[in-house]
Every structure is written in structure tokens, then in C-alpha cells.
Amino acid sequence: DAKTTQPTSMDCAEGRAANLPCNHSTISGNEYVYWYRQIHSQGPQYIIHGLKNNETNEMASLIITEDRKSSTLILPHATLRDTAVYYCIVMDSGGSNYKLTFGKGTLLTVNP
């Protein structure tokens, strides 16, 4: 079962920042927060992940609260091509036999 809670859907205007929240109140100390997205009719795509510190890459930024019970994925300048379902997943990393457990995700619609 997914260990995260996300809003079902969100809207964002093109060119504006999209802030996607995720609650993971039962996260344990060695679990990372991963974000993937699935654009319609395509396979899921990795976006970013983090443990404690905020992370940034060419796609997005990940802000994790100090207590690690929630996080926010930020797409700084959303484009129409960012319309997708965004999945927040918590997973232990560094062991073996670990699997991604996808929840329902958030459908982000970027409007022109």
C-alpha cells in the first residue's frame, strides 16, 4: 500500500510555478522521497528524490519539511508538456529487493 497522500488533481497556469504537495507522515528515517510522473500513454518518468535536504535538478525542486512528514515538488515554470500524473513515493534505498509502490498520484493540468 502507498504510504503517501496527494491531492487528486491540481491546475496551474502555463509559465507559473506548480507546487505539488505530498504527505508522508509515517516515513521512517532511512526512507527516501521519490517523485515520478506519467504523461498520458507513456511510461512513468523519474523526476527527483531526496532524504532530508532540499534537492534541485534540471526538472524540478524538492522541498522536504524538517520533520520529513511532508514534501513539495516544485516545477518552476510549468509548460503544457508538464501535464501529467505526478506520483510521490517513499522507499528505502540502499538495501535490496525494493520496489516502487505507486498510489493514485496527482493529475496536474497545465492550462494555457
Add this chain to the structure above:
Amino acid sequence: DTAVSQTPKYLVTQMGNDKSIKCEQNLGHDTMYWYKQDSKKFLKIMFSYNNKELIINETVPNRFSPKSPDKAHLNLHINSLELGDSAVYFCASSHSAGGETQYFGPGTRLLVL
């Protein structure tokens, strides 16, 4: 170059038939996966192989038999297809089985009539 590829992209078949889906990755990864996404869009892991060895089997019916001839390939054979097998099947790979980033293929859309 496609990192994770699947064939066929679409598969339409009759109930009771046997079919195979193929997956290949050119990333040099050790671990490969099969996921199923049903009509309600839930994405669930089915199997995982690490260095050709089965490491995850999520209580999938034994009509489904994965086979990994080498680290770069993970095929999925399905016997006696049922209506409920209609779904999109995604293959993925990762560097190792240690919870690392997974790279997904484009999916195979299976429709059982």
C-alpha cells in the same frame, strides 16, 4: 537510442491464447521489472529480476511466466489469456535492486477479447 524498449506496442488477442511481450534495456542495468497498469490506472509491480534471478514475485497468477535470458532482456509470457489481463504492461530497469531510479519502457497495450 531507446533506453528501455518493449515489443509489441499493441497486442490484441482472443481469450485462451498464449502471448509474449519482450523487453530490452541498453543501459547496462542489473535489475529489470514488469508492472501492470489496469483500466483504473493503478500501476502495480508484478516481477523483478536481478542478474537473471527472480527477486520479486507479487503473487501474480502462474499463467504469467517471466524469463530473463540475460541481464538486458526480460520477457513476459502469458498463458491462457483472460479478459482481466487486458491492461498496459510496463517494463523498467534500474542499476541494481537497491531502490535506485527506475527507467520505464513505453508500455505494451494488451487487449483480450
